[in-house]
Amino acid sequence: MPLRGRLRLRPRDGLAALAMTFAGGMLFVTSVPALAITATAERAGNPVADVYAPAAADVIVAAPQHLEVSEKAAPEEVETGGYAVEAAPPPLQSSVAGLGSVSLLQSDLVVWPVVDPSRTSSGFGPRSAPCSGCSTYHDGVDFTPGNGSPVMSIADGVVVLATENGGGLGVNVEVQHNIDGELVTSSYAHMQYGSLAVSVGQQVTAGQQLGLVGTTGQSTGPHLHLEMFGADGVRFDGMAWLHARLG
Ligand SMILES: [Zn+2]
Structure with a gap:
């Protein structure tokens, strides 16, 4: 099965595409705080736009993420008893x-x-x-x-x-x-x-x-x-x- 840049976890027979959508498109919004100062001036009788006009909000849209995982994928099991705590030697x-x-x-x-x-x-x-x-x-x-x-x-x-x-x-x-x-x-x-x-x-x-x-x-x-x-x-x-x- 071609992988084409996708993250590969344990390639096995019968790899089934199990698409997991982590986020259906995350939306980040930032904005410049609107400044209270409105400096309007007149020049030769024409109104000049506010010098400190608030900027438009920035909008970032993140693409949804998919990850293919084998249906046989299983978490590694930690053997109980695979480690031991050494007791301090007796005095x-x-x-x-x-x-x-x-x-x-x-x-x-x-x-x-x-x-x-x-x-x-x-x-x-x-x-x-x-x-x-x-x-x-x-x-x-x-x-x-x-x-x-x-x-x-x-x-x-x-x-x-x-x-x-x-x-x-x-x-x-x-x-x-x-x-x-x-x-x-x-x-x-x-x-x-x-x-x-x-x-x-x-x-x-x-x-x-x-x-x-x-x-x-x-x-x-x-x-x-x-x-x-x-x-x-x-x-x-x-x-x-x-x-x-x-x-
Ligand atoms: Zn001596």
Whole structure:
């Protein structure tokens, strides 16, 4: 069947012309408002037509529209059950001494713990002890963004430790996270006295300030010592972990 410029919907055998008239000719009328001013003047005794005579109304007539639709045309059926709403994953429950059961909502947004993470000193792993009593196995990574620069939570979570007396770790904050459904803890050490911005049990968001870079505890200079560990408590390389997520 020749289509000749008509809109074609699902060409099928036995296409029957089912003309649907949307409008039997729509009429649009516009007009210039009649002006009240009638400036009639006389020139050499002859009356001059009104300068502001109202214009005639404009009339636009639109042609009727037709659309051919197959008699077999049927609306697409949306399969019920063709989609599903994913339920939010259940929060992780973590048991923390002195705090009880902690509920951790999953959040996969991760950020650097300092503004300039490119400045680092000691990486994760074996090393020669930088001070007497310092460990020969570095179980964290050291950022050196400068004394007093903010230390931020690497993800949403709950503060499970916030102390000014963290022994070798000095002013220390620990935050538990639920990342990809896994319990991950981040620990921030050697912060300045008086800089703690959070307390135990507090919920924090990614990037929220926890304290300021300092050199409290067993430290040879201002830096952030970041430790990371899972539910088993075994420290892993936080720098590699952060780079894998942040580039
Ligand atoms: Zn360190």
